[in-house]
Amino acid sequence: MxxxxxxxxxxxxxxxxxxxxxxxxxxxxxxxxxxxxxxxxxxxxxxxxxxxxxxxxxxxxxxxxxxxxxxxxxxxxxxxxxxxxxxxxxxxxxxxxxxxxxxxxxxxxxxxxxxxxxxxxxxxxxxxxxxxxxxxxxxxxxxxxxxxxxxxxxxxxxxxxxxxxxxxxxxFTDAEIEKLMEMRWFDWEREKIEQASHILSSSSINRLYEFYQKEILPHV
CATH class of the missing domain: 2.160.10.10 (Hexapeptide repeat proteins)
Known part of the structure; x- marks a missing residue:
């Protein structure tokens, strides 16, 4: 063993x-x-x-x-x-x-x-x-x-x-899953994930999507 x-x-x-x-x-x-x-x-x-x-x-x-x-x-x-x-x-x-x-x-x-x-x-x-x-x-x-x-x-x-x-x-709902699959938070830079960890540790997908639009999309 x-x-x-x-x-x-x-x-x-x-x-x-x-x-x-x-x-x-x-x-x-x-x-x-x-x-x-x-x-x-x-x-x-x-x-x-x-x-x-x-x-x-x-x-x-x-x-x-x-x-x-x-x-x-x-x-x-x-x-x-x-x-x-x-x-x-x-x-x-x-x-x-x-x-x-x-x-x-x-x-x-x-x-x-x-x-x-x-x-x-x-x-x-x-x-x-x-x-x-x-x-x-x-x-x-x-x-x-x-x-x-x-x-x-x-x-x-x-x-x-x-x-x-x-x-x-x-x-989650189909609409929420669609947003999650668009965001793919697990592929973000670690710094951004840590910045959003309090949102990721909640059920508010809309708040995460707002963060994504503000902090992630402009740099893609």
Missing amino acids: KQNRFEHWSEIKYLKDIVTNPMITVGEYSYYSGYYDDHDFEDGCVRYMWGDEKSRQLFNPIEDYGWHIDKLIIGNYVCIASGVIILMGGNHNHHSDWITVYPFVDQIETSYAPKGDTIIESDAWIGMNAMIMPGVTIGEGAIVAAGSVVAKDVAPYTIVGGNPAKVIKKR
Whole structure:
């Protein structure tokens, strides 16, 4: 068992500081809160993903087989709770349409079928013990409830939950979501985000939009 790298449940690790796998792209200020899990982010939260140091030493499916390997792409200000599992491309060799789902070694080269990149867009929150299936896109501002299994794309600013995860509700009205998707606050300069943090920490999208029109748009 790996040593738990977290000293307390309140501690977080910024993904930029801990991710080494070149197949994983992470944005600014996105974090993993893994105190209650006994795995590292890249060796437990993210599973079956080629590209870590050991797997690169063992084999190279890109050069050996010509596979297109799925990537994990994480935006800015994403919150990932303890126990989250993000399933990736290492086990895409099971075919339900074949007579057997067993991955015979001599058929590995031809049996692999990519699922597509897994994308967690900015400002999404993945709740404790949720599982993200391969090839899913979780939209910006979305919330995945604890213990959910996400097998389909999640729309921006939508709350989903259950197994399989289904829409619980939208976080805001369609008009408000349209404004949020226009503003993309998580892409602003950090200084501007800190300047607007008191608005971001409220439910007043109109106030944020006023700030955006005054402080952001003139400099775009």
